[in-house]
Amino acid sequence: MIEIDLIRAVGRLNSAPIRKILNPGLHRFLSRWWARRGDGRVVPAELFFGRRMNVVLPEVVSEQIFTYGLFDDAVSWLAVKAVKPGDTVLDIGAHFGYFTLLFSELVGKSGKVIAFEPTPSTYGLLKGNVASYPNIVAENLALGRECGEAELSDHGLKYCAWNSLAQESRLGDLPPGISPTKVAVGLVSVDDYVRQNKLAPGLMKIDAENFEAEVILGAEHTLRTHAPTIIMETGSDAALLAGGHLIEMGYQVFVSEGCGRLEHWSSDLASANSKFKDMLFVPPSRMDGFLRSAQ
Numbered sequence: 572m573i574e575i576d577l578i579r580a581v582g583r584l585n586s587a588p589i590r591k592i593l594n595p596g597l598h599r600f601l602s603r604w605w606a607r608r609g610d611g612r613v614v615p616a617e618l619f620f621g622r623r624m625n626v627v628l629p630e631v632v633s634e635q636i637f638t639y640g641l642f643d644d645a646v647s648w649l650a651v652k653a654v655k656p657g658d659t660v661l662d663i664g665a666h667f668g669y670f671t672l673l674f675s676e677l678v679g680k681s682g683k684v685i686a687f688e689p690t691p692s693t694y695g696l697l698k699g700n701v702a703s704y705p706n707i708v709a710e711n712l713a714l715g716r717e718c719g720e721a722e723l724s725d726h727g728l729k730y731c732a733w734n735s736l737a738q739e740s741r742l743g744d745l746p747p748g749i750s751p752t753k754v755a756v757g758l759v760s761v762d763d764y765v766r767q768n769k770l771a772p773g774l775m776k777i778d779a780e781n782f783e784a785e786v787i788l789g790a791e792h793t794l795r796t797h798a799p800t801i802i803m804e805t806g807s808d809a810a811l812l813a814g815g816h817l818i819e820m821g822y823q824v825f826v827s828e829g830c831g832r833l834e835h836w837s838s839d840l841a842s843a844n845s846k847f848k849d850m851l852f853v854p855p856s857r858m859d860g861f862l863r864s865a866q
Contacts, residue, residue, distance in 0.1 A: 616636045625700055627731075654678060719758050762790055783805075783807070803852065823858060
């Protein structure tokens with residue numbers, strides 16, 4: 572069962588320092604150390620649920636995937652709890668495809684995952700990682716309020732986790748020698764994409780690096796018609812604005828401090844936004860089913 576596999580993987584990640592090195596193997600840490608001398612190299616990684624993907628060392632997301640077979644135990648846990656077989660999932664900001672592959676495993680053959688990644692170089696690895704799975708569609712697109720074209724700040728493969736359409740990057744002060752390249756990318760709204768492809772999303776994962784509000788404002792019809800559950804990266808003003816819009820629509824907030832922990836948040840959104848890096852927003856129509864599955 573994938574939930575048990577995740578708990579075991581997180582246990583290895585959180586084990587005592589010496590065991591934390593010995594369990595995945597010393598060679599993995601040596602590979603990570605050696606890769607930090609360069610600008611990034613593609614290596615294979617095995618995920619905790621048995622699938623494989625290519626990652627880029629020493630990119631920060633890739634290092635954890637390469638070493639432990641997972642990334643972000645809290646979001647992985649939220650995904651396991653929120654996604655059901657047969658669901659259609661929109662993975663907005665798919666990176667190299669770790670969560671895309673996890674969603675694909677969770678929705679099964681009867682479900683579908685649409686993975687959106689706007690950065691051309693990142694999308695190249697994503698497309699290769701998901702090409703053999705018929706329930707995944709990869710799109711080299713950004714999601715926003717409207718359709719057209721947008722300018723993205725591309726920090727290169729080594730720092731691609733912080734690529735953004737927003738003017739202010741979450742990366743903050745750039746490392747010495749790093750100057751982002753401006754790249755024109757295609758932009759579409761969730762509403763237009765869902766309507767054109769006749770989709771009924773059950774879940775949306777949004778990791779848009781300070782562009783979350785634009786994504787939500789472009790999903791108004793989808794949210795009201797299909798009421799998908801939302802897993803969203805938080806901690807920014809853009810996320811606070813997006814989350815506030817969801818709460819106005821009746822969504823309720825759940826937070827997690829890690830695998831195995833889930834809390835129905837009853838305090839104000841601003842305090843959750845400052846404390847947690849990700850939140851789960853559940854619409855009224857899915858609350859009963861979610862609470863049963865989350866127990």
